[in-house]
Amino acid sequence: MPPSKRSARTARKARRPYHHGNLRRALLDEALATIRADGVEAVTIREIGARLGVSRTALYRHFADKGALLSAVATEGFRALREALISAWEEGGRGDEAFRAMGVAYVGFAVANSSHYRVMFGGSVDPRAHGAELATEAEGAFQALVDALAALQRDGVMRREDDTRLMATHVWALVHGMAMLIIDGKLHESGVVDATVRYAFDRLRTGIGAA
Amino acid sequence: MPPSKRSARTARKARRPYHHGNLRRALLDEALATIRADGVEAVTIREIGARLGVSRTALYRHFADKGALLSAVATEGFRALREALISAWEEGGRGDEAFRAMGVAYVGFAVANSSHYRVMFGGSVDPRAHGAELATEAEGAFQALVDALAALQRDGVMRREDDTRLMATHVWALVHGMAMLIIDGKLHESGVVDATVRYAFDRLRTGIGAA
DNA sequence: ACCTGAACACCGTTCAAGT
DNA sequence: ACCTGAACACCGTTCAAGT
Numbered sequence: 403m404p405p406s407k408r409s410a411r412t413a414r415k416a417r418r419p420y421h422h423g424n425l426r427r428a429l430l431d432e433a434l435a436t437i438r439a440d441g442v443e444a445v446t447i448r449e450i451g452a453r454l455g456v457s458r459t460a461l462y463r464h465f466a467d468k469g470a471l472l473s474a475v476a477t478e479g480f481r482a483l484r485e486a487l488i489s490a491w492e493e494g495g496r497g498d499e500a501f502r503a504m505g506v507a508y509v510g511f512a513v514a515n516s517s518h519y520r521v522m523f524g525g526s527v528d529p530r531a532h533g534a535e536l537a538t539e540a541e542g543a544f545q546a547l548v549d550a551l552a553a554l555q556r557d558g559v560m561r562r563e564d565d566t567r568l569m570a571t572h573v574w575a576l577v578h579g580m581a582m583l584i585i586d587g588k589l590h591e592s593g594v595v596d597a598t599v600r601y602a603f604d605r606l607r608t609g610i611g612a613a
Numbered sequence: 614m615p616p617s618k619r620s621a622r623t624a625r626k627a628r629r630p631y632h633h634g635n636l637r638r639a640l641l642d643e644a645l646a647t648i649r650a651d652g653v654e655a656v657t658i659r660e661i662g663a664r665l666g667v668s669r670t671a672l673y674r675h676f677a678d679k680g681a682l683l684s685a686v687a688t689e690g691f692r693a694l695r696e697a698l699i700s701a702w703e704e705g706g707r708g709d710e711a712f713r714a715m716g717v718a719y720v721g722f723a724v725a726n727s728s729h730y731r732v733m734f735g736g737s738v739d740p741r742a743h744g745a746e747l748a749t750e751a752e753g754a755f756q757a758l759v760d761a762l763a764a765l766q767r768d769g770v771m772r773r774e775d776d777t778r779l780m781a782t783h784v785w786a787l788v789h790g791m792a793m794l795i796i797d798g799k800l801h802e803s804g805v806v807d808a809t810v811r812y813a814f815d816r817l818r819t820g821i822g823a824a
Numbered sequence: 825a826c827c828t829g830a831a832c833a834c835c836g837t838t839c840a841a842g843t
Numbered sequence: 844a845c846c847t848g849a850a851c852a853c854c855g856t857t858c859a860a861g862t
Binding site for chain 4: 657658659669670673678679
């Protein structure tokens with residue numbers, strides 16, 4: 403494991419008897435910053451507390467346990483992902499090209515925020531334990547895809563006869579799979595990432611496009 | 614975290630001064646059994662040693678560290694996956710139906726060995742640190758898919774004009790994505806798993822099939 | 825060569841006590 | 844209400860010592 407470049411010495415706050423700010427928010431931000439810098443396994447309740455100048459058990463006032471903290475981080479990830487997808491769809495003109503832009507935005511989000519993305523999936527968060535809000539937000543991101551496909555079906559771009567959610571699940575599996583393979587470094591040959599994404603969308607388009 | 618059903622009390626071996634069997638093999642088996650029963654996070658060098666009636670540091674005679682142990686477990690997973698894929702392809706008759714059977718075998722393997730599958734991907738193993746053999750074996754599983762697609766292209770079933778490895782990567786991303794979504798419990802509605810797999814292969818077939 | 829126990833530097837979480 | 848330090852039951856890994 404690579405030594406962390408971030409140390410408790412660089413704490414943003416001077417030690418004060420009470421934090422008395424939005425500690426919950428600060429804990430979330432610090433956790434996410436650690437995840438981005440060194441990955442999930444580097445997230446430590448003690449270290450995050452130390453960075454904020456707070457005791458190692460202060461977190462338990464705002465989260466049930468470490469899993470709940472990570473679950474909240476994952477929840478925010480799905481929110482950001484949904485916004486990225488909706489932006490791509492709307493700015494792309496809500497048509498055939500916009501759909502492709504959405505796919506590129508999805509893979510782009512996963513690559514640009516790979517550690518965060520891994521927390522959202524990856525299984526470091528038990529969806530049964532800390533489920534409700536996480537599931538809702540994940541469903542929200544999925545819904546952005548469903549809405550786009552429904553519009554494309556309406557316009558005769560995509561197969562009208564198919565169930566929209568089934569089609570959306572198919573598309574989701576493809577982009578999720580690509581994102582994971584890229585993040586895990588399984589697509590290491592130079593230039594293969596771009597080629598794969600382009601190929602995937604061409605073949606997907608033929609697969610689900612209207613005849 | 615659920616309490617483990619497996620305890621050190623149920624050690625297979627009585628305590629002896631020296632293990633003097635194939636300890637490496639025993640460590641691997643015990644690690645995999647623990648992964649199957651309680652997931653990766655339950656794997657503990659101390660506990661596995663205790664189960665085998667061996668000291669907690671005995672492992673270091675056969676593996677550089679915990680990561681190397683998990684990497685070896687992942688390597689064996691790719692070997693088993695490759696065999697499952699090849700079996701499905703050959704027993705299915707090396708044609709269109711066999712390709713579908715391969716896909717079902719892939720998703721089936723991931724679902725039946727979900728914890729193991731997560732170790733193979735999931736990022737708990739750093740591919741750069743313990744890479745060589747793991748990468749080779751993962752490539753072997755991928756190659757089974759490449760070989761099948763090459764045959765289907767030759768027979769005019771799949772698009773001849775496409776690069777086979779690019780096509781294989783596309784298919785891999787799709788089945789990997791489905792497998793991950795299923796394992797993570799994102800496809801929770803009843804019956805949606807089978808429907809998704811069936812739909813995915815129909816649409817994939819249209820996407821990459823010869824005109 | 826292979827294995828051992830003691831020791832080190834860590835964890836997450838609980839809890840009685842402080843303000 | 845919110846936060847604290849001490850304590851508990853764990854980790855992975857190192858290392859001098861044993862056979």
